[in-house]
Amino acid sequence: MGLVHLQTFRVRYAETDQMGALSSPRALEWFEFGRTEWLRAADLPYSRMETEGLFLPVVEANCRYLRRVRFDDPIILRTRLSQAGRASLRFDYEAVLDGVPDHPQVLLGWTLHAFVDANGQLMRPPAETRCQLRPLVSPDPAS
């Protein structure tokens, strides 16, 4: 139940730092990429939401870095909507290493979002948006 979106990509060179692994801030760019694709898969493309005056800024973000991710590593990013409140959403993310047995976890994170209008004022999304989102919630990683 719920919608879990899988996105595959490789670690770009510009995403590394001199420690020879993923630069930690870039993980949040991956999460943003993951939820963009989740929203598209949910038939709620974010570019259309913004055109219609609905914005989803990040209110809080969290990321655990479980294992080094290196340049060119193939990644599978699993994105799910874990909570859908009246005027907020929470997305959960799990990045695993592709191309090796057992797909070890490399990142676990979540972001909390508020619905706001173009002026940054909190607002409730239209009823149909909420209707569309509700059945897609996947509260549990295993679900």
Added chain:
Amino acid sequence: MGLVHLQTFRVRYAETDQMGALSSPRALEWFEFGRTEWLRAADLPYSRMETEGLFLPVVEANCRYLRRVRFDDPIILRTRLSQAGRASLRFDYEAVLDGVPDHPQVLLGWTLHAFVDANGQLMRPPAETRCQLRPLVSPDPAS
């Protein structure tokens, strides 16, 4: 007690996104900048630590976005070492808006770090490093 480092800077244009405010991943770059300067102020410049084989990758990061930060806004970033374990450190960050009364908070965050060697293996830092860090811990925002 403890060492709280203050860093002032302005929001760069490249740090915004089309929502017209700070792109959320960039907050983690600020935190990295803040702890670089904290370590320099503590006479433990990170560039020297890496030369000596001691690395401080991020194990977990958290950020709350309390208020929109816009291009060119003057920021004061307060960085403190909130915990110093045997082989780990935790830094806390508070970014406030400069140039307006009461300096409203815009970001609150923390990062957890492990000491590792060049191969990414956990290690304890040298005793003198721990001695240097211990009195600089500032567990409480008010301290």
Added chain:
Amino acid sequence: MGLVHLQTFRVRYAETDQMGALSSPRALEWFEFGRTEWLRAADLPYSRMETEGLFLPVVEANCRYLRRVRFDDPIILRTRLSQAGRASLRFDYEAVLDGVPDHPQVLLGWTLHAFVDANGQLMRPPAETRCQLRPLVSPDPAS
């Protein structure tokens, strides 16, 4: 003749700035991504080159921004090796908008690279690397 690599992707939200289009520095990240994939297609994956002690830093970069690229726009990036000198390479890049008639150009650019060793000293690549690269040169956009 020559090898022209095509890479398709969408503009990520983090790649925009408050002007509502691609942040100009990000174009150079795309070029880096394009040549990573070109080298893989040429059976010279860059991750392996670095492991073998051969590095390709950018010596000069140029980019023309011909048309606004917006968040979520589908992009086709064409990368070709336009010159292969004794110890240098030049790549040329053309990004066009996908999903619209005639695929209008959005970016045109090039990067010049030197072969260096791990210490940053200029070096000639192994003879077999040069042999592998020579037939893949595509000096002319139309070729």
Added chain:
Amino acid sequence: MGLVHLQTFRVRYAETDQMGALSSPRALEWFEFGRTEWLRAADLPYSRMETEGLFLPVVEANCRYLRRVRFDDPIILRTRLSQAGRASLRFDYEAVLDGVPDHPQVLLGWTLHAFVDANGQLMRPPAETRCQLRPLVSPDPAS
């Protein structure tokens, strides 16, 4: 003659890549930072220009990477307005290494800009803006 703005800063960790030096796209972020500060010094803060409906997107950018720049290196960035056309500007940039004798050059670059309105249409800036800019042009590095 003309206005040359000097900006000093250190290379941030997030600005490196696994080659252990400045990631090449970040140079264009520095140039953006340099011209933001140049415009402020010219009493034409870019944040105000955008508020008044005048935008300065990059039309072309060029950068030569003359010498490795490493994490924490102190940098002096010299920005000057090298051309001011009817509806375009060109800025030139020179980054040198601080804290060592003779301040060796590390980057040389330029960006070309068009004045556009909020819809991206070319426009001439107000006469007073052009009057303000003209005496600040510094066509020659030595001037």
